[in-house]
Structure formats: structure tokens, C-alpha cells
Amino acid sequence: QQQVRQSPQSLTVWEGETAILNCSYENSAFDYFPWYQQFPGEGPALLISILSVSDKKEDGRFTIFFNKREKKLSLHIADSQPGDSATYFCAARGNTNTGKLTFGDGTVLTVKP
Amino acid sequence: DPKIIQKPKYLVAVTGSEKILICEQYLGHNAMYWYRQSAKKPLEFMFSYSYQKLMDNQTASSRFQPQSSKKNHLDLQITALKPDDSATYFCASSQEPTNTGQLYFGEGSKLTVL
Numbered sequence: 114q115q116q117v118r119q120s121p122q123s124l125t126v127w128e129g130e131t132a133i134l135n136c137s138y139e140n141s142a143f144d145y146f147p148w149y150q151q152f153p154g155e156g157p158a159l160l161i162s163i164l165s166v167s168d169k170k171e172d173g174r175f176t177i178f179f180n181k182r183e184k185k186l187s188l189h190i191a192d193s194q195p196g197d198s199a200t201y202f203c204a205a206r207g208n209t210n211t212g213k214l215t216f217g218d219g220t221v222l223t224v225k226p
Numbered sequence: 227d228p229k230i231i232q233k234p235k236y237l238v239a240v241t242g243s244e245k246i247l248i249c250e251q252y253l254g255h256n257a258m259y260w261y262r263q264s265a266k267k268p269l270e271f272m273f274s275y276s277y278q279k280l281m282d283n284q285t286a287s288s289r290f291q292p293q294s295s296k297k298n299h300l301d302l303q304i305t306a307l308k309p310d311d312s313a314t315y316f317c318a319s320s321q322e323p324t325n326t327g328q329l330y331f332g333e334g335s336k337l338t339v340l
Contacts, residue, residue: 115268147329156230156316156331157269202269211282212257212323216269 116140117205119217127225132190134220136203139184143205147214148177148188151200160201161188193224229253230332232317238338239307246293247302247335249317255330257281257323258300260292263334264313272315275300276323307339 116139126132136146144165149157163170163177163186170177174193179186190197203217233248251258260272274281278294289311291303304311314334321328 117268149331154333156318156333158331159329204269209282210324212259212274212276212320212329213271213282213284214329215271218268 115218116143116215117203117217119201119203119220121220122218123221123223125223125225126193128193128195130193132193132197132222132224134188134190134201134203134222135185136187136217137183137185138205140205140207140215141184142207143215145206146177146179146186147204147206148175149202149204149216151202151219157202190222193222195224195226198222198224230317230319230330232315232332232335234335235333236336236338238340240340241307241309243307244303244305245307245337247304247315247317247337249300249302249332251298251300251317251319251330251332253319253330254298255319255321256297257320258294258298259318259320259329260300260302261316261318261331262313263316269316272302273300274323281323304337309339312337312339 120135147162148160150160151157161172161175174191176189200219202219204214230251257276293301314336316334317332
């Protein structure tokens with residue numbers, strides 16, 4: 114049973130549009146949700162994150178909306194740029210001290226100029 | 227300059243052989259991890275180490291053995307390789323295991339088992 118799900122698998126937007134990437138989870142014990150960005154041939158890099166006590170987190174063009182009741186969150190990328198084309202992973206941390214993150218399958222974002 | 231160095235970047239092995247993946251981090255972190263990324267599964271947690279001690283092991287097979295000779299090293303030995311082991315293996319680190327908000331990944335070692 115996959116504990117973190119992402120949709121869509123792939124998304125194409127035009128430059129300047131807002132890209133919306135969705136994530137849902139199963140485990141109520143998850144308390145922290147980072148989003149990672151990965152370019153081909155590189156490791157994932159932390160983009161933005163949110164704690165379960167918040168419902169929104171902004172960092173420049175990137176915003177996370179979090180709905181704890183529905184166990185859903187979304188990443189909005191405003192004014193998308195071709196350089197944003199990458200794979201985006203939603204991850205979740207359980208209530209442990211071991212550092213384990215559970216990742217979703219990822220969304221491949223393509224931004225067309 | 228990369229702060230987490232993984233070697234080799236690419237490797238090809240034959241079924242039944244053994245390989246060691248090297249990881250060194252120069253971030254001064256106390257916690258290190260291994261994750262696996264394959265075509266069929268999402269990025270998957272394997273191990274976490276803190277101060278050179280095993281914190282968590284989510285790998286069912288004993289063929290995967292992490293080795294920490296120094297605080298900033300966490301190598302991964304894989305024995306009796308199988309084609310299903312083909313994946314990119316990522317080393318990562320954070321200041322502490324509870325501080326995975328600042329989790330840094332290396333560039334990965336892509337393993338192909340023939």
C-alpha cells in the first residue's frame with residue numbers, strides 16, 4: 114500500500130502559467146511534508162516544506178496548500194519558467210526519530226516557452 | 227562543489243557478484259541515509275545512521291549492508307547481486323535524524339545488474 118500518492122504523473126504548462134501538483138497521504142502520523150525537485154542526473158533537492166500545523170507555506174513562486182482533514186496537499190508554482198521543468202516529489206515524515214521520509218512517485222513537470 | 231560525494235556514478239555488475247557504493251559527506255552532518263530509486267518504485271528509504279549507529283533499516287534483505295568507517299562515511303555493500311537490484315542509489319545526510327527538513331542528497335550511483 115503506497116502511503117504517499119501524487120497526481121498527475123506528468124504535467125505540461127506554458128511559461129507564465131501556474132502549475133498545480135497534488136499529493137495525498139494515508140498515515141495520520143505524518144507531521145512534516147517536504148517537496149523535492151529533481152533534474153535528470155542529479156539527486157533530489159529540497160524545494161519547500163510544510164508542517165502539519167500549518168495550512169499554507171509560501172516561498173517566492175512556490176506555495177504549498179495543506180488540508181489536514183482531507184490528508185491532501187498541493188504545490189503551486191506560479192509564473193512557471195522553462196527552468197522549472199523537472200520531477201517533483203512529495204514526501205512525508207512520520208513521527209519517528211530515525212529520519213525516514215516516505216516519497217510519492219513524483220510528477221514530471223514540463224514548462225513550454 | 228558537491229558536498230556529498232558518491233562513487234562510482236555508474237556501475238555495471240553481473241548477477242551474483244558484489245559491489246560497494248561509496249558515500250562521503252562534507253557538511254558536518256551527524257545523520258546519513260541510503261535511498262533507492264528504481265523505475266518501478268518511488269524513492270525508497272533503506273537505512274539511516276546517526277553518529278555511526280544504525281537507526282532504522284527498512285531493507286528486507288541482508289544482502290544490503292551499510293558500513294560506516296568514519297562519521298562522514300556511509301558505504302553500502304551489496305552482495306549476491308540480482309537484476310532487480312538495478313536502480314540509482316542515493317546517499318543523503320542531515321544534521322540530526324530528527325532534522326530531515328534539511329535533507330541533502332548526493333548525485334547518486336546508478337547500478338545496472340546484468
